[in-house]
Amino acid sequence: MIGASELAIFAAVVEESSFSQAALKIGLSKTVVSKKVSALEQELNTQLLYRTTRKLSLTDAGKLLYKHAKGINQQANDAFTAINELSQEVSGHIIMSVPTISGELLLADLVAKFCKKYPKVSIELRLENKLVDLVEEGVDLAIRTAELADSSLIAVPLLQSSWVVCCSPEYLNSTNPLKEIDDLKMHNCLCYDLQANGGNEWRFTKGEQQKSILVKGSMSSNNALSLKKAALNDMGVIYVPKCSVYEELQNGSLVQVLQQYKARSLGVFAIYPYTRHKPEKITLLIDSIKQAYRSLEHIFN
CATH class of the missing domain: 3.40.190.290 (D-Maltodextrin-Binding Protein; domain 2)
Known part of the structure; x- marks a missing residue:
């Protein structure tokens, strides 16, 4: 019987591209991780990973399983975050992708002030003009100036x-x-x-x-x-x-x-992947960004 733990281990191996790194990440031995993935393959009667001495790669079956399994760890993290935020101050790491104009104009200063206000929050600020895949690249929040297409992402309008x-x-x-x-x-x-x-x-x-x-x-x-x-x-x-x-x-x-x-x-939006429980740190950061943009609305319109 396949359980959530096996799927979570498989997702970790894929994301780390290494049995050793996945074992370190989830606190198990490399042997246990390898046995769990092998047992998963036996249970499904199909190969999920191609293993070589240099790298791991997914089979077609592995890609399909990972598509469904990768959300398990995120759901667990969301649950832990929701509980922790009831009793702890805001904390955690945020990966944020912003256009170079916005980053240089106001968001670099805003992020510095936000981290100073919430010292247990760390932010990786990526200034880039490409439209990154938030889910694929593990980005928690992005600022985009565009005509948005329909998507599963949540978009919060900031200004025009x-x-x-x-x-x-x-x-x-x-x-x-x-x-x-x-x-x-x-x-x-x-x-x-x-x-x-x-x-x-x-x-x-x-x-x-x-x-x-x-x-x-x-x-x-x-x-x-x-x-x-x-x-x-x-x-x-x-x-x-x-x-x-x-x-x-x-x-x-x-x-x-x-x-x-x-x-x-064009509209300027704060965009983040859908989660059942939006982390408090993301809510606070979006609120701060919205205030910062509104204070400079005259230079945008």
Whole structure:
């Protein structure tokens, strides 16, 4: 009879890619762990793992079983967390994935203050522009600026982030006119590769009308700071989140163009995997993030 303990051991072996490391993680001997997995294979009458001297890999049956077994340890952790939080102060480790703009703008400072306020909480802050698979990579919380597709993840809306088209005054005064969207075809447009529909497709609305234009230029980047520096060096026109160029728009080193058109606006969300009991540390961190964003709402809209 297969029990939850055997499935939990199997999941640990898969996640650690090692019988030895799994044994250390769950506090059993390597021999016991190996026997438990072998017994599981015998019970199911199928091979779950390919074993070599260098690595372990899953068979198709192993992949299917792991898909169902991997949640067991998480459910146990959720249960222990729920009980512990009744009698203990907030504690634990959080792996957090955030876009570079948000991380540099406010979340790095916020995380430092949060850890200071809750000294038994540790946070691994990953600044990355790729959309990671939270469940696959073990990420507890992510901040995303996007049009979200349906998913099993829980999304907490934080605010809207508006985009702008801008360039330096020197560039604007030394090139062709830039008064209508079609004028962009005559300009060096520096593209932000993170845009969902391609960095060279710039979208606008005016009243009820929507319009997009394919642009081209001498540079593209997945980092808004790089594009801002290029624009400040009079290289061309950029289409980026307003928050990334707010100070430059205020001091005049960059100027907004095509203001009669509305550039894109995307929601900013805090996202975490579904659990029956959301850990208190995640709730508190999301609340802190929401307050921080709201306090800077003027630079996003």
